[in-house]
Amino acid sequence: MISKRVSEMLRLRVSYPLARKYDVRAAGTINLASNESPYGPSPRVLRALKREAARVGSYPDPRATELRRAIGSYIGVEIECVAIGNGSDELVDLACKAFLNPGERALIPLPTFAMYELACRVNGGVPKFFELSNLEWRVTELKRALEGTKLAFIGRPNNPTGNGMSLRDLRSLLASGRLIIVDEAYAEFADDSVAKLATKTGNLLVLRTFSKAFGLAGLRVGYAVGNPKLIEALEGIRAPFNVNRLAQAAAIAALRDKRYMRRVVGKVRRGRTYIRRELTKLDFRVLPSDANFLMVDVSPMGLDASEVFDFLAERKIFVRDLSNFRGAGSDYIRITVGTPRQNERLVKTIKQFKGGG
Ligand SMILES: Cc1ncc(COP(=O)(O)O)c(C=O)c1O
Numbered sequence: 016m017i018s019k020r021v022s023e024m025l026r027l028r029v030s031y032p033l034a035r036k037y038d039v040r041a042a043g044t045i046n047l048a049s050n051e052s053p054y055g056p057s058p059r060v061l062r063a064l065k066r067e068a069a070r071v072g073s074y075p076d077p078r079a080t081e082l083r084r085a086i087g088s089y090i091g092v093e094i095e096c097v098a099i100g101n102g103s104d105e106l107v108d109l110a111c112k113a114f115l116n117p118g119e120r121a122l123i124p125l126p127t128f129a130m131y132e133l134a135c136r137v138n139g140g141v142p143k144f145f146e147l148s149n150l151e152w153r154v155t156e157l158k159r160a161l162e163g164t165k166l167a168f169i170g171r172p173n174n175p176t177g178n179g180m181s182l183r184d185l186r187s188l189l190a191s192g193r194l195i196i197v198d199e200a201y202a203e204f205a206d207d208s209v210a211k212l213a214t215k216t217g218n219l220l221v222l223r224t225f226s227k228a229f230g231l232a233g234l235r236v237g238y239a240v241g242n243p244k245l246i247e248a249l250e251g252i253r254a255p256f257n258v259n260r261l262a263q264a265a266a267i268a269a270l271r272d273k274r275y276m277r278r279v280v281g282k283v284r285r286g287r288t289y290i291r292r293e294l295t296k297l298d299f300r301v302l303p304s305d306a307n308f309l310m311v312d313v314s315p316m317g318l319d320a321s322e323v324f325d326f327l328a329e330r331k332i333f334v335r336d337l338s339n340f341r342g343a344g345s346d347y348i349r350i351t352v353g354t355p356r357q358n359e360r361l362v363k364t365i366k367q368f369k370g371g372g
Contacts, residue, residue, distance in 0.1 A: 047350050089270050103237030
C-alpha cells in the first residue's frame with residue numbers, strides 16, 4: 016500500500032524531529048523550545064480574527080490577492096513575485112515539488128531545519144548533506160558541494176546555528192546557476208533580507224513566515240518571494256485554499272501594525288544579548304545569533320545536552336535538546352529568547368545547576 020519512497024523514509028526514521036514531549040500549557044511552564052514569539056500577535060490581529068470569525072462559512076480568497084498585495088508592499092515587490100503557503104513549511108514542500116525531479120539532489124548544509132530533508136525525500140529527491148565545519152559558512156567548500164545538485168537550501172539566519180552567510184558568499188553560490196532557496200524565517204530579527212534581490216535573480220527563491228516576528232505560528236502563514244516565473248510555478252501547484260480565511264485576515268492585520276512587530280523584535284534582540292552575556296559568564300559557549308534563539312554548547316562544563324535539558328525541564332523550563340537534530344551532536348541545546356522575566360528565570364535556574372542544583 017505505502018509507496019517505496021515513504022516506506023524507505025519510515026525505515027530510515029526520517030521525520031520531523033519533534034521536541035521531547037511535555038505539557039507546555041501547565042501552570043508556570045516556560046516554553047523556550049519552539050522559536051515562537053513570547054508576545055503573540057498584535058492586538059489588531061486579535062480584533063481582525065474576531066471580525067473574520069463570522070465569515071468562516073465561506074471559502075477564503077483562493078488567490079489571496081489582498082494578502083499577497085500587502086506582503087508585496089511590505090517587502091517592496093510586485094504581487095506577481097509573492098506566493099503564499101500554509102506556513103513556510105508548505106513552501107519548502109512546494110518548492111521541492113516544483114523544482115526537483117525525482118532522483119535529483121538537493122544540497123542541505125548541516126545542522127539545519129529538518130523540513131528541507133523531509134520535503135526533499137518525500138518528493139523523490141535525494142539529500143546531499145554537507146556538514147558546516149565549525150558551524151560556520153565556508154563558501155568555497157559549499158560551492159564545491161553544490162556540484163551535482165539541482166538546488167540548495169540555505170537558512171539565513173540558519174536554524175539552529177543562528178548565523179547567516181554573508182551576501183557576498185550568497186552571490187558566489189548564485190553564480191553557480193543552481194537554484195538557491197534562502198529560508199528567511201528569522202529575517203526580521205536579523206534585519207537583513209535578500210527578498211528584493213530574489214525578484215531580479217533567476218535562481219534565487221526566498222521563503223518567509225508570519226510565525227516568528229509577527230507571532231502567528233498557530234495560524235500557519237508563510238510566503239515565497241522570487242521572480243514571477245518561479246512564483247508562478249509555486250502558485251500554480253498549491254491547493255487553492257491552503258491559507259485559510261482567518262489566517263489571511265490575521266496576516267493582513269499584522270502587516271498593518273508593523274510598529275508592534277518592530278517593538279517585539281527590539282525586545283527579543285535585547286533578551287538575546289542578555290542571555291548570551293549571562294551564559295557566556297557561566298562558561299557556556301554561546302554562538303552569536305541573528306535570530307530569536309541561541310545555540311549553546313554545554314560541553315565546556317563537562318555536560319551533555321540531555322543533562323541540561325532534564326535539569327531545566329524538572330523546573331518547568333523547556334529548551335531544545337539538539338541531540339536529535341541531524342549533524343548537531345549531543346553537546347548543544349537551543350534556547351528561544353523569551354520575555355525578560357522568562358530569560359531571567361532561565362539564567363537563574365542555570366546558575367543553580369552550575370552551583371550543584
Ligand atoms: C528555518 C525555519 N524555516 C521555517 C520554519 C517554519 O515556519 P512556518 O511556521 O512558517 O512553517 C521554521 C520553524 O521553526 C524554521 O526554523
